[in-house]
Amino acid sequence: MLLHLVLAASGTWLARRYALKKQLLDQPGERRSHVVATPRGGGIAIAATMLATIVWLALRGGPESLLLKCFAAGLVLVAGIGWVDDHRSLPAWPRLLVQALAAFLLAWGVHRSTPGLLAPVVAFVLAMALVNIWNFMDGIDGLAASQAAIVALAMALLLAGGVWGWIAAGLVAALAGFLPFNFPKARIFLGDVGSGALGFLLAGLLAGAFESGRVPWPLLLLPVSAFLVDAGFTLVMRILRRERWWTPHVQHTYQKWASRNSSHVRVTLAYAGFSLVAVILVLIGRNWTEYGSAGICLVWFLGAGFLWARMRRDISNE
Template sequence: MPELQGVGIDQAAAELRGGVMIGAWLFASLLVSASLTWLARRYALRRQLLDAPGERRAHTVPTPRGGGIGIVVVLVLAGVWLLGVVVDRVELAAMLAGLVMVAGVGLIDDHRPLSPFLRLGVQVVAAALLAAGTWHATREPILAGGAFVLAMALTNIWNFMDGIDGIATSQALLVALPIVVLEADAWSWWAAALAAATLGFLPFNFPKARIFLGDVGSGTLGFALAALLVHGLADAPLTHAWLWALPPSAFLVDAGLTLGRRVVRGERFWEPHSQHAYQAWARRLGSHVPVTCAYAGWTIASIVLMAWLGSRDRDTAQVSGFIAAWYIAGAGIWLSLQGKGVPRVKESTE
């Protein structure tokens, strides 16, 4: 009996130490992000790095940009720290190198506008690094190809969808949460650092933005989420792999359908615009807050659906059917939010 009591005490002590470590990790990530965001705002105001109001923008007063640098620093520091404990250091190192490239070109673009094709070229190299790291860890060509596609897609989607207060940051936070819970290795700690870092930035950006993420932040969030989702897919059975399409569904539906419509219309889809459903809805309501909250509500519902489907003994066809129905419902909401549609903008040919 004394031996059993000793084992119980040791186990409780280990759990307590683990809880303290997790709490310290989250608090440090949040504190560093919040502190650097505050400093970034002061720097942006001093350097006049401001986004001015305009026809294609949702804000009405000049607002500093580049606040996402705090999130970038947290992710890099957390990733470097975890290099010593991950199973495949090459996978994590390749991802971190790609993330730094995406953040770096975004940071430069926040200071002086760059060609979209130059940014795209850097993103291609970064996505290739992520794909190479995925290949090294899994030796799965399909998954490596998927890593490249997903990195390119989410890097740009998070940039496209960062158009009203709080929406890109809150979505990144929510999409990261199931990864924190379901990942079973050191990558879950990195996902936790991402969630805490976005939470540290959010008060500066919502409900009223005092600073924007900037390209340095929005692109980095998309790339980081792509890396986390791909890593989660690596060991997931096919039935559960499809479930990872649910958390980012709000952004995938809005960005995908809006981009598709612009392509069909023959518009320059790579140029800034204000034709997303969330932008049309915010204009009608005259407020960003309910739109950001509604998108958050959809994502929370997506995570609940993910958990429900994952806890049931269902085959791949059933799971994919539920997910297809969810995306069809999202497409219907997208159409209703667009109302009569956004007038086609006559774009410059200069």
């Protein structure tokens, strides 16, 4: 794990130097939450570190070998299209097509290793959803990386002893190497290469947890609930308003809250606290029945939705 931390930290340092040299900078603007031009693309270090890990595990053989190869190929596609987009902005549809191909590869790998169609469908949906959600939610210092670290930590604890547990633990360490460059004051952003890669990596981990059957599947949604609620409700709101929902904006609750407080740190820590409580609930309920866990999941998401609506109202009234 120390190797993951060192590789990610040194890779992020190199990525920052490269971004400054190539002038890959995110400029402040009305559709962004930062106020200083900041290099982007630091997530390439996380993607490269985790790609090496997955390939190494795949080449060792074993029952998960084919799935891991598909996982690695999908990660290359998602990170690759993100890297290109960080250098020259691409339209939404080419990115979605590449992401769909990556999601299909993950789903196909799951299908070859698991009987039935439910697990591959879940893998495809998770990949498409989380790749884009992590991109949408990567808007303030430390938020996307810290949330990914918390989800990965949960998966490392739930899947300990297996291949997916090692991947999750490696991701936690890689994010620990990246985060000092991104929080509390960002010196480099993840970029599309990083946010997309994180979403895809987490989708793979959640698919692995679903396939393992070690925890009731409804509980797997809890660690990502903060992002699911904020991104999901905001997306629905923008669609209902007939806005260009696929374009950059600052309408997420976390963005409005950060703007109100003039502090990214408070918002990032608050979201982290929320997600840590969710992880504790998952660890407590790992032996519950599916019906019981589904009920807890429903109550949790209803509470999260109420909290989201209350925060939106309070921010709008100020």
